[in-house]
Amino acid sequence: MPISSKIRILLILLTLSFIVTAITLQKSITSKDILNFETANLESKIHEKEEVIDELFADPIILKTFKNAEKYPEQSYHILEKYNKDEGIALFIFKNHELLLWSTNLFVPLTDAGLKNPVNYIATNDRSFVVKKKEIGNTTVLAYVMVKKYFNINNEYFTKAFSPLITKSTNIEIADYDDNINIKNIYSKDKTYLFSIKLKSGQVQNIFSILQTLCWILAATCFITLIHNLAKLLVNKEKIIPGILLYLTALIVLRYLDLNSNWLNIHANLGIFNPKNYAYNYLFPNIWGLLITVFFIFLFILFLYNIKDSFSIEKYLKKKGSKIIFAVLSILSVYFFFTILYRTLGTLITHSTTTVVDFTKLVELNIFTWIDLFIMCVSLVTLILYIDLVISNIKKLQISDTVLINIHLSCLILFILIGTSLSENNGLVNILLALIILIRSFNSFLKKKFRLATHIIVIILLSTIFSIYHGHFFKMKKLENMKLFISNLEAEDDINAISLYTEIEKDILNDEQLKHLFKISLPNTSTQTISEYIEKKYLSGYLSRYEFLGFYYNNNKELAPYKNNKVDEYREKVIKNSLKISNNFYRLNSELGTHEYFSIINIQIDKQNTVSLYLNLKNRSFNYSLPYPDILVDSRLNKMEAQSFNNSSIALFKDGNLVTQYGKYNYPSHDNAYPKKLGEYINLDSRDDYFHIMYRPNNYTTFLVSYPKETPWEYLATASFLFLVIFIFFSISSSVRYGFKILKNKSFKIRSIKYHFLFLVNSIQYSSRIQTLFISSIVLAILISGIISFVSISMQLSYNNTLEREKTVTDISKRLESIVSTASTAEEKEERLIYYLKLLSESLSKDFSLYSKSGRLLFSSQPKIYDLNILSTFINPSAFRKLSLLKKSETIEEEVVGDFRYESSYATIRDENYATIAYLGIPNFNAQKDDNLNKNLLLNTLINIYSLIIIGFGFYAAFVANKITEPLNLISKKIAQTNLGQQNEPLFWQRNDEIGGLIKEYNLMILKLEDYANKIKDNERESTWREMAQQVAHEIKNPLTPMKLGIQQLTKSYHDNDAKFEERFKRITASFIEQINSLTHIAKEFSAFAKLPDTKYEKVNLVEKINKSIAVYSQNPHAQIQLMNQTNQASIFVEADRDQLLRTFNNLLKNAIEAGFGKRKIKIDISISNGEHDTYIIKIKDNGLGIPQEMRAKIFEINFTTKSSGTGLGLVFVKKTIEAMGGTVKFDSIEDQGTTFQITVPKYKGS
Structure with a gap:
């Protein structure tokens, strides 16, 4: 069985296996199993925290420190902070049932009473905990492990979820007292009942659902790969349309099933399936719908691109008018495809609710933004593939460059007019797209000298196009929001x-x-x-x-x-x-x-x-x-x-x-x-x-x-960011493409990876290496300097902000100290502080918090934070330690509430005797916003500058590389033109540098070559004639031997008066004539070969010469010879020797007929087509026996022949004749199927 069939069977088995596995997981894993799994996981985490607490309570040194916390407050705070930060365990120390020390200000128990068991579960209106208690005389230590948060505020920073230190599962919730179906109890290490849990209603997300999703995706992947393989098989069998329809149908069926069954969304509770994040229409109900649709289109276009050489459009379009119409429609299809593409991508901006679409806010980009960018990049690769596919088909029509450029301009103008009539102001974008199409149209020419520059230009054009449309759709979204805002006003x-x-x-x-x-x-x-x-x-x-x-x-x-x-x-x-x-x-x-x-x-x-x-x-x-x-x-x-x-x-x-x-x-x-x-x-x-x-x-x-409106700076920032994203994606795509190319190689082995890498490196041109090294050095330097700049400037900004906040809190605390300096009692001082903080809060638009000497809240400009129990009424313990114990005047603390991060400035308010009156807190709730604003501005500046540097140095690298390699190319060209049999011109170089030394050696080399050439010519001439003399002597000797024997036999018969002398004479003379004809044939072949240098080149009609040769050999009743002129030119002229060109085709047709000896019908197809670089390609294909593998290497050697009567000069004559014309000859042969000779000759360029 062929290996390809085995692969298809394997793909079928894998597809079925993954489907069965997914269905089995869905059927066999019940909600009870999931609940048991979640229960075991949650309970084990709680037990781990209990073990940490038990070790803490068993440590005599720590307990002694806690017992004497008044004497060792610094050491006690250090232990509290360590366990809170490292283990997520909040510790509280009570002395005579009064709170003494606390490790967090998010929640603080006011009493240690009411805890009856060694392990307790406490649930408040906003949080629930597992609590362990340790009594040491009159000192009590409470260890709190948060289980779940229940914030009564609908905010992105506060979610009703279990503590991530306990479980990250979103499938369970704590059961109510009246729940009695499908619940599981959670117990402590000593089997004390804590609470019960149940599964949430709706989807669950766990390892089993992830495995189901993975199995469905792998099954779809194997199925697509199988259909792709079958479609490719049909294409290889020249059933192109059925192959394309098969692959397209498979992709459409898969998309239809996904759209109507919602099969992945059922098993995966992910944001890409949530219509709240994005929803456009029936076809794109969520981000996944758009992603998979774009990916399927990419696969289909990639399939068409890979089989583009199988298309034979030129067979059906022979008239010039039909070719031009096809080219126009093809190029217009690119514009329409692009229009559909950008409008679809625009919905990611206009119909997204959670995606950050402002690319000037780089720090705030979320996962959905990067998914959208991935969709955009896949779409761009699809667009480039489609452009290359269209250009490839147009090139097959052999349309001249001038006509092709006119077609491009006509299509551009036509589409701009269409867009204008539809009120689409997309003229500039269409012009940029037209430039991309033109670049891809002449890509083979531009790649020779401007490979890197061309690549960068295309990426610049793409990033510019999509930055323009980003601004367009961003404006559309803003307009809709403005309309909504007006409706709210009304x-x-x-x-x-x-x-x-x-x-x-x-x-x-x-x-x-x-x-x-x-x-x-x-x-x-x-x-x-x-x-x-x-x-x-x-x-x-x-x-x-x-x-x-x-x-x-x-x-x-x-x-x-x-x-x-x-x-x-x-x-x-x-x-x-x-x-x-x-x-x-x-x-x-x-x-x-x-x-x-x-x-x-x-x-x-x-x-x-x-x-x-x-x-x-x-x-x-x-x-x-x-x-x-x-x-x-x-x-x-x-x-x-x-x-x-x-x-x-x-x-x-x-x-x-x-x-x-x-x-x-x-x-x-x-x-x-x-x-x-x-x-x-x-x-x-x-x-x-x-x-x-x-x-x-x-x-x-x-x-x-x-x-x-968007400013030019914002457009530049967006374009720069998109340039970097597209550049990185295209680079990764190229690497993946080369990797697949290596893996498809049948000779590939894991051990040969190093060889393939070295082969890749060695195959890169010297100019490309210079450009790559130049650009990579610049990029590396930019990357290092950019990281250093970003980090250092960010640190400096952070430091400056810290200094500013410290200065602000110090100034305000000093002002407050002067205000309360005349107050006589502590109550009066507190009242004055609260009164003036109210005034400051209203006048400065700042928030303030005032704490007593014991760390309890006296005043807050945002009391709702404390009413909602978002924060406790106790001061931040780290700030309290630094201000009360370390006697600092001010401190900056980073605080976290839910998922919200901010900074707070704290300062001590003292009286004239430096005794502490209270503690001032200034929470800076906008610290993260301000920090992000500074980072966004810095990142945008760096990206804009460095993108321009990369682009500028990209072109400069191409210019420098071309300048450096220009003399090398000149030397290479001269070396390629160096011929032993011709006069070689020396090179001239003014500078006395490395290139000058190389050119000097080249000039010396051609002088020596001329001397060697003369000697080699003499030796080759002598050797060739010696070989030819030996061959001719051998060929002459063969008929002379039977002639000598015949004469001897006739002489004997004559002297013996043999009665059969006359009969014998006739027979021998007939044989002599045959042998003499053979000698004549040998003489003619030798004479023709000897005259090869004496050629007379002139304008020759190629079709006429081939037809003359066909006329000679078409008389054979067993031979059918057909000529197909695919150039659409009645007369095709080349520069050649008339007689030698005719003998060339005579030799090839004669060999083709003789190669089919033994077959009932010999079929010979001759085709003439246009080749690259102003050449004609002549293919002579027969259905003979083919050339054995072991004989193919010697087929153009002198003396080699497969026929008993051959001279071994026919194909040598053909090769020398074609090469003398400046052409090439090669062949491809399959045993028992036939041989195809391909001759490439230059077109006639005379006037």
């Missing part, structure tokens, strides 16, 4: 706010602290304190953008002097001018662009007092400044609007006049210049640096939203 209700109001009214009614504030202060309640409390606790998030006013009545008596009676005022609003949106909240009818709400909430303080809260909230819809950190941003509410509003400018016109504007853009005072259409979003074309969307909801109101 909306009567703020949906985001309403969803919060229902929660607020419940919380206020149940707020015991608020009731306590009223209870202890009535009837002299400070309404300012109440308003501040409500604003900080309930309006510090999304609602902080609203202007808040609070009015308070106790038993319908005002608690502060108001201008009018708010009870009557709001009762009137409820009746006439509002709409109820919840139990206590109402929406007032307000003008467009403004939202105003109020609430009336009655709180029963005690039996005698009922407090009425009249809360009024008014907001300008376009006021989107967020006075709270990202960790308080509700992702559901703010993300889309924040993106829409970011960097935007807004204007509101009423009755034609500008009422208000927001942002950097300066709007005119009137809207007279804007269109008057109502109810339409109008994109305003402007020549400034902004693009605008205008909307008129009615005749009196006009909204304008503006967004800055």
